[in-house]
Amino acid sequence: MTLKPFSRPVLGAALALFTFASPLALAEAPQKPAQGQGAPAQQPQAQQQPPSQQKQARPRIDVVFVLDTTGSMGGLIEGAKQKIFSIASRIAQGKPTPQVRVGLVAYRDVGDEYVTRRYDLTEDLDGIFTHLRKLQADGGGDTPEHVGRGLGEAVSKLSWDQSRETMKLIFLVGDAPPADRHDDWNFNHWAKRAAEKHIVVNTVRCGADTETERSWKLAAKLTDGRYESLEQSGGMVAVATPYDAELAKVNAELARKTLYAGKKEAQLANQARAEQMAELAPEAAAERIQFLKTTRGAGRAPAAAAAVSSAPVAVGGAVDLASQPEALASVKDDELPQELKGLDAKGREAKVKQLAEEKKSLEEKATKLAAERDAWRAKNVAEKEDSFDANVMKGVKEKAAKYGLSY
Structure with a gap:
């Protein structure tokens, strides 16, 4: 330590x-x-509703x-x-x-x-x-x-x-x-x-x-x-742990595996946020993943919790197709990310599916590393x-x- x-x-x-x-x-x-x-x-639209008007399950x-x-x-x-x-x-x-x-x-x-x-x-x-x-x-x-x-x-x-x-x-x-x-x-x-x-x-x-x-x-x-x-x-x-460097690497890969659809300004703003998350110091990157896994995975079955996205929350009306591939069908042509323009419908679906699968694999790796890091800290850090x-x-x-x- x-x-x-x-x-x-x-x-x-x-x-x-x-x-x-x-x-x-x-x-x-x-x-x-x-x-x-x-x-x-x-803030994203869903967060603007006062929590007291939502069902208080947790x-x-x-x-x-x-x-x-x-x-x-x-x-x-x-x-x-x-x-x-x-x-x-x-x-x-x-x-x-x-x-x-x-x-x-x-x-x-x-x-x-x-x-x-x-x-x-x-x-x-x-x-x-x-x-x-x-x-x-x-x-x-x-x-x-x-x-x-x-x-x-x-x-x-x-x-x-x-x-x-x-x-x-x-x-x-x-x-x-x-x-x-x-x-x-x-x-x-x-x-x-x-x-x-x-x-x-x-x-x-x-x-x-x-x-x-x-x-x-x-x-x-x-x-x-x-x-x-x-x-x-x-x-x-x-506090440095043996898992931080690898978690920082995974965090950077996850942050960059995004594919934002929406208005150009929103795409650029979200890409800038994702890049910022990708450059976090090792401890901050590890704690960020732990926070997202804990909060986004709460109340889900273990398998579902493991697949929870660590991507930055999309703002400005944009959507991350790598985290929500099902949203592709409703994206207007002029709001597609540059990577999908010029592709036909099947090509777009294939690219989004591939990126979503890569992200899921990284999410599972992040979950495993975060759990191992928690166990190490509990044993070694006062x-x-x-x-x-x-x-x-x-x-x-x-x-x-x-x-x-x-x-």
């Missing part, structure tokens, strides 16, 4: 994720983001990370980029397997490049990673940050499941106290609103600022959450208790039994 500390980036990396809503009438009505602020990530967990993305937070942000799949994979390993949605809010302060950027709750973890990897730590420098707006937007602007049966968690991570900007984003107000909405706020202070500690402890107390204090970098380490990812799991496990989950 190799433990490799994540390198601490320069003061350029930023993770901006969260906007506040007005504590008054302004507060919780959806608003268009101001110029220069991030809008909720586009436990549900909504998790939002509210992150300080000013310059001093570079180490934790880079670590989060590496660990986001690992964190989601571990959350998804509850019994019974929960449906997990993840959202992000990044915040800085007035006068910085942005005050907040937010990305709505979604089961599409590949999409969340796409936004997360673009965040760089920068700005700040005057100690107080606009934490209130980050928390407020997380509470009021994201599509939380309204069911009381859904576990709703915020992880607020930062190293500076809330600034009073004389606007509608008062930190204490939004902590109270979170409690009223049955959203637990777990706070993670990085560094040793005492004012931050007071505010973080207050938010945790008001919402029945946890307060933790970590080193500035978040204390995350990469969890590092004072790290950001470990603290996320403490927060989840502390509330799990109340929602019918065990870990």
Whole structure:
């Protein structure tokens, strides 16, 4: 086993994720983001329906990370980029397997490049990673940050499941106290609103600022959450296993075995996402496959679960014919992928069938490797208790039994 500390980036990396809503009438009505602020990530149509309107067959967990993305937070942000799949994979390993949605809010302060950027709750973890990897730590420098707006937007602007049966968690991570900007984003107000909405706020202070500690402890107390204090970098380490390199190779092959049909812009966007997934570092690639196998295979017979696709979720109305070969019959000629243009109907069917079979074989290999990796980790890896990812799991496990989950 190799433990490799994540390198601490320069003061350029930023993770901006969260906007506040007005504590008054302004507060919780959806608003268009101001110029220069991030809008909720586009989601596949099926994910836009609030989970509370769907049949609740499995436990549900909504998790939002509210992150300080000013310059001093570079180490934790880079670590989060590496660990986001690992964190989601571990959350998804509850019994019974929960449906997990993840959202992000990044915040800085007035006068910085942005005050907040937010990305709505979604089961599409590949999409969340796409936004997360673009965040760089920068700005700040005057100690107080606009934490209130980050928390407020997380509470009021994201599509939380309204069911009381859904576990709703915020992880607020930062190293500076809330600034009073004389606007509608008062930190204490939004902590109270979170409690009223049955959203637990777990706070993670990085560094040793005492004012931050007071505010973080207050938010945790008001919402029945946890307060933790970590080193500035978040204390995350990469854990290498004998299976990671092969899983990374399989992940890259799977990500590239896609055949997107749809409008040209959607095809290009999905191909770019697939290429990004293909280039993941070994640990992240392994954890991504584990997360997808766990969540997409939940409730299926073993044979069916083994065939669950690890392809990125198609967005923008596109469809991956390698994962859904049956969709070929309904694709318009002008929305065919370039690889199928110029072929007759039989030629198209043959190419799609071949690619689907190749993908299925890779999926089965990925499932086997992921299981072997899990067994190795269980035997050889001791969890590092004072790290950001470990603290996320403490927060989840502390509330799990109340929602019918065990870990």
